[in-house]
Amino acid sequence: MTHILDSISFGAIVTVRDRLLAQQAAGRRIYRLESGDPSFDTPPYVRDAMLAALEKGLTHYTASAGIQPLREAIVRKVQRDNELQIDDPEQVVVTSGGMHALYLTFCALLDPGDEVILPDPMWTEIAENIRLGGGVPVRCRMDLDSPTPWTAAQIEQLITPRTKAIFVNTPHNPTGVVLSRAELRDIVALAIKHDLRIISDEAYEHVIFDGAQHVSIGSLPGAEERTITLFSTSKSYAMSGLRVGYLVSTDMAFLARVKKLLRCTTNGVNSLAQWGAAAAIGAPQDTPRMMGAVYQERRDVLLAGLKGIDLLSPYVPKGSFFLWARIQPSWRGYRGSRSDEAMTDWLIDEVGVGSSPGSAFGPAGTGWIRFAFSSDTREIQTAAGLIHQVLVGGGRTSARAEADAQP
Ligand SMILES: Cc1ncc(COP(=O)(O)O)c(C=O)c1O
Numbered sequence: 001m002t003h004i005l006d007s008i009s010f011g012a013i014v015t016v017r018d019r020l021l022a023q024q025a026a027g028r029r030i031y032r033l034e035s036g037d038p039s040f041d042t043p044p045y046v047r048d049a050m051l052a053a054l055e056k057g058l059t060h061y062t063a064s065a066g067i068q069p070l071r072e073a074i075v076r077k078v079q080r081d082n083e084l085q086i087d088d089p090e091q092v093v094v095t096s097g098g099m100h101a102l103y104l105t106f107c108a109l110l111d112p113g114d115e116v117i118l119p120d121p122m123w124t125e126i127a128e129n130i131r132l133g134g135g136v137p138v139r140c141r142m143d144l145d146s147p148t149p150w151t152a153a154q155i156e157q158l159i160t161p162r163t164k165a166i167f168v169n170t171p172h173n174p175t176g177v178v179l180s181r182a183e184l185r186d187i188v189a190l191a192i193k194h195d196l197r198i199i200s201d202e203a204y205e206h207v208i209f210d211g212a213q214h215v216s217i218g219s220l221p222g223a224e225e226r227t228i229t230l231f232s233t234s235k236s237y238a239m240s241g242l243r244v245g246y247l248v249s250t251d252m253a254f255l256a257r258v259k260k261l262l263r264c265t266t267n268g269v270n271s272l273a274q275w276g277a278a279a280a281i282g283a284p285q286d287t288p289r290m291m292g293a294v295y296q297e298r299r300d301v302l303l304a305g306l307k308g309i310d311l312l313s314p315y316v317p318k319g320s321f322f323l324w325a326r327i328q329p330s331w332r333g334y335r336g337s338r339s340d341e342a343m344t345d346w347l348i349d350e351v352g353v354g355s356s357p358g359s360a361f362g363p364a365g366t367g368w369i370r371f372a373f374s375s376d377t378r379e380i381q382t383a384a385g386l387i388h389q390v391l392v393g394g395g396r397t398s399a400r401a402e403a404d405a406q407p
Helices: 012-025 044-055 068-080 097-109 125-132 152-156 181-193 252-264 271-282 286-306 336-351 377-391 396-405
Strands: 092-095 115-120 136-141 163-169 197-201 227-232 245-248 312-315 322-327 368-372
Touching: 012 336, 044 271, 068 092, 068 245, 068 271, 092 097, 092 252, 097 125, 097 197, 097 227, 097 245, 097 252, 115 125, 125 136, 125 163, 136 152, 152 181, 163 181, 181 197, 286 312, 286 322, 286 377, 322 336, 336 368, 336 377
Parallel strands: 115 136, 115 163, 163 197, 197 227
Antiparallel strands: 092 245, 227 245, 312 322, 322 368
């Protein structure tokens, strides 16, 4: 019998990143559009809070579910900004990034063989964490040609007696789809009808464009009790390396399980990072709003740069910092179901631009490619120009010379 971990991948995006870093180490100019790591510095008031905690010697074990000031700041924030009915710090668990919140949630919620319905495509780690929790990921294909790409009606077709939960991610990685209040309401109605849990991953709550409003599904009538909501400080406050996330729920039995697993795994988050997160979440939310506005500019720079490339058809993202584009069969490197991997490799070799092959995100991603626009605006502009040149005009030699000549 094979071990469950033998069936989990090291991740296609990690492979791309390693190739890019190897080329960078060899002296080549590369463009990091393969993964979503904010280019901003962590805000000064967050760094100051961490330094102050260090000076005060706050470097010892903390309560494993998180320091009290942070959990209190989270209660205030999720009430005010997410309209969640969370009123007790005991309903909050601080985790090592959103990633560990996902792991804890699936492990604490699922019994072996329980099914969780998730969007297809979806950020790779979701299905893998469902499987680590003993569950079965059931992918529900998004229809990006429709104005409502992921609906309750599509989800309902996949419900079986083993379905335990619906996994919701808005804004969505990798497509940038943002679900409206009405769409979320329909998903809540479905969850009530079939008595399902809702797991809501809101890692990109602040990265939302064109004046759209982020709606937390757990705030909708009937969803309060059945929803577990997960957040991350990585994207909102440019704190990805500090590894702070959190989950909130009103289900005390579920939370008790989470706290036991937490105690036996990480036993809490690095104390200094928690003090930083308390400053980030406790402060007025101008910084994440400002970053969201810059991401919108970057989206537009990337879309403008890719305009006129008939070989790529982008989906215009409404949130998150990813541009998801379909590769057209007229691309001369087109290789059927392997075209996305082929284009990812080709863009690295030709112009040193990183991207992620769509198939890494599930079967619906085959033939698509994802570009992250979390790196700085100039880098995105240059990378878009290089992609344009190599796919439309000029071709290999001149584009490569241009890439290598960049400072
Ligand atoms: C959809 C989604 N959820 C959660 C996370 C977790 O982020 P972190 O572990 O850095 O908090 C990510 C990271 O890329 C993500 O894309």
